[in-house]
Amino acid sequence: MNSIFLYGPPGTGKSTIGKILARNLKLPFVDLDRVIESKAGMSIAQIMKQLGEPEFRDMEMAALKDAVGHASGGIDSPDKVIALGGGALLRDENRLFAETQGTVVLLMAELTTLLERLKNETGKRPLLAGDVREKLTSLLQQRREHYSSFAIQVRVDEKPASQNAFQVQMALGRYHLSAMGEYEVIVGKIDRLATLSMQNPVIVTDENIAMLHLKKMESVLRGSGYEPKSVIVPTGEEHKTLETVSRLWKSFLESGLDRKSTVIALGGGVIGDLAGFAASTYMRGIDWVCVPTTLLSIVDASLGGKTGFDLTEGKNLIGSFHPPKLVLADTQMLKTLPEAEFISGLAEVVKHGIIADPELFSLCSRGLECVKDNLAQIVKRAMRVKIRIIEDDPYEKGFRAALNLGHTVGHAVELVSRFQLRHGEAVAIGMVAEAKLAERLTVTGKGLSDTISEVLHHLGLPTQIPKQLPREEIIRAMRVDKKKNAKAIRFALPVEIGRVELVDITDLESVLS
Numbered sequence: 001m002n003s004i005f006l007y008g009p010p011g012t013g014k015s016t017i018g019k020i021l022a023r024n025l026k027l028p029f030v031d032l033d034r035v036i037e038s039k040a041g042m043s044i045a046q047i048m049k050q051l052g053e054p055e056f057r058d059m060e061m062a063a064l065k066d067a068v069g070h071a072s073g074g075i076d077s078p079d080k081v082i083a084l085g086g087g088a089l090l091r092d093e094n095r096l097f098a099e100t101q102g103t104v105v106l107l108m109a110e111l112t113t114l115l116e117r118l119k120n121e122t123g124k125r126p127l128l129a130g131d132v133r134e135k136l137t138s139l140l141q142q143r144r145e146h147y148s149s150f151a152i153q154v155r156v157d158e159k160p161a162s163q164n165a166f167q168v169q170m171a172l173g174r175y176h177l178s179a180m181g182e183y184e185v186i187v188g189k190i191d192r193l194a195t196l197s198m199q200n201p202v203i204v205t206d207e208n209i210a211m212l213h214l215k216k217m218e219s220v221l222r223g224s225g226y227e228p229k230s231v232i233v234p235t236g237e238e239h240k241t242l243e244t245v246s247r248l249w250k251s252f253l254e255s256g257l258d259r260k261s262t263v264i265a266l267g268g269g270v271i272g273d274l275a276g277f278a279a280s281t282y283m284r285g286i287d288w289v290c291v292p293t294t295l296l297s298i299v300d301a302s303l304g305g306k307t308g309f310d311l312t313e314g315k316n317l318i319g320s321f322h323p324p325k326l327v328l329a330d331t332q333m334l335k336t337l338p339e340a341e342f343i344s345g346l347a348e349v350v351k352h353g354i355i356a357d358p359e360l361f362s363l364c365s366r367g368l369e370c371v372k373d374n375l376a377q378i379v380k381r382a383m384r385v386k387i388r389i390i391e392d393d394p395y396e397k398g399f400r401a402a403l404n405l406g407h408t409v410g411h412a413v414e415l416v417s418r419f420q421l422r423h424g425e426a427v428a429i430g431m432v433a434e435a436k437l438a439e440r441l442t443v444t445g446k447g448l449s450d451t452i453s454e455v456l457h458h459l460g461l462p463t464q465i466p467k468q469l470p471r472e473e474i475i476r477a478m479r480v481d482k483k484k485n486a487k488a489i490r491f492a493l494p495v496e497i498g499r500v501e502l503v504d505i506t507d508l509e510s511v512l513s
């Protein structure tokens with residue numbers, strides 16, 4: 001169970017932000033003060049006046065327990081967003097209760113912001129009756145230590161409520177996707193798996209990850225009473241084949257998986273694609289949970305519900321849409337990821353910045369060390385870009401094609417290099433080539449390709465097509481890429497940092513000139 005408790009001084013917008021947050025996360029919203037008022041049949045001001053503060057705090061405690069309920073956590077756990085009164089967690093008992101039932105987010109703002117927001121409602125706030133500035137200043141002073149003791153704090157000055165709700169989501173690392181089904185995307189510790197209710201879970205992973213992270217995952221699951229089984233497949237794209245899928249199906253059968261069982265994919269994009277596909281077809285589809293372990297799989301492959309495997313004729317030619325029940329991304333796992341894999345994954349992060357998040361792009365422009373220092377924030381921002389796009393266009397009928405930025409040229413370069421270039425490296429080269437194309441077509445002004453190229457180079461990514469790769473072969477590879485129709489190729493071209501446009505190109509020879 002992991003409800004979200006919004007807490008903080010009066011005027012921080014707990015109720016307004018809470019409603020938006022609940023809508024974004026598809027969770028029920030509870031405004032605790034309103035619940036107390038409706039139960040008591042009088043306003044908070046009247047309760048305080050007639051019954052006194054200690055009685056009010058008792059009512060608050062009872063309402064808090066009622067609001068959380070006693071539902072047990074599960075994949076479809078009924079967590080809630082609960083806006084608390086400004087002193088609801090002053091009692092240790094209440095605080096302990098909230099912290100064991102979920103996560104408390106403290107909202108904080110400058111005194112002037114709070115006063116501005118409270119100017120029309122002091123009558124409803126008994127503790128602020130009289131000189132509101134003086135009362136609020138003294139309340140903040142009394143509670144300074146208390147408020148500052150909460151680990152997760154979000155500043156809510158001068159921003160619209162929707163942006164503040166987004167900041168809360170960022171701080172929590174929690175998103176909800178409504179594309180081809182409903183599922184949560186959580187950036188958090190792998191231990192969160194312990195709170196899920198699953199049946200007969202089986203972990204699918206590869207040889208590398210098994211050595212590094214399987215024991216921990218098994219012990220988390222054992223800690224909650226599961227007896228997880230594991231299937232370890234060979235590492236690498238060359239094993240993303242029907243043979244491996246078939247091996248998974250057989251292992252599922254041997255492990256006694258039925259239609260209610262859950263597959264847990266612990267690994268990079270290869271494992272996510274394979275395990276997700278095997279789950280989507282085993283007994284006509286069973287649940288799966290995705291625990292991505294590479295940067296690329298966290299910000300890209302784990303999101304969107306695409307699963308599949310390769311044929312000798314080409315990558316990802318066979319697949320299905322089968323979203324997981326949960327994506328749980330633990331950035332701690334990236335500590336064991338080889339540096340080259342990490343840098344390759346950064347290309348997708350930069351791509352998401354170029355598509356829709358200038359601040360993300362700017363964070364990346366500060367170089368690898370800055371990225372590592374701000375990894376959790378960067379990952380959450382990058383995930384959000386993809387989540388918003390796939391929510392709007394789950395089946396790639398329109399703007400989801402924006403996510404192909406850098407990929408039209410990138411896929412072709414990757415293929416012609418015979419996969420000597422990593423996917424992200426090829427995408428980095430592709431993004432620069434496509435930005436140059438955008439400049440030639442005046443979709444953007446001069447200089448954007450240099451800006452993009454500098455950031456990628458600074459992060460250690462290649463930006464030029466290697467000389468030994470024949471241009472004609474790259475153009476041919478673009479033409480036969482499965483996603484393209486015969487007459488024109490649809491490119492996602494950058495207009496500026498934070499905005500791309502879809503443009504159909506017929507003259508492919510011009511793409512690399």
Ligand SMILES: NC(=O)c1ccc[n+]([C@@H]2O[C@H](COP(=O)([O-])OP(=O)(O)OC[C@H]3O[C@@H](n4cnc5c(N)ncnc54)[C@H](O)[C@@H]3O)[C@@H](O)[C@H]2O)c1
Pocket residue numbers: 206207208209212235236237240267268269270271273293294295296297300301302303304305306307315316333334335336337338341423
């Ligand atoms: N389904 C989608 O929407 C989608 C999107 C993008 C890419 N993909 C697919 O993703 C695949 C590429 O994913 P990838 O880059 O994650 O590659 P990958 O899964 O092959 O992982 C890369 C390497 O890193 C190792 N590794 C993974 N996590 C590790 C960790 N935490 N510590 C140490 N080593 C670790 C793996 O064993 C492997 O050797 C491709 O097959 C691509 O087609 C799918």
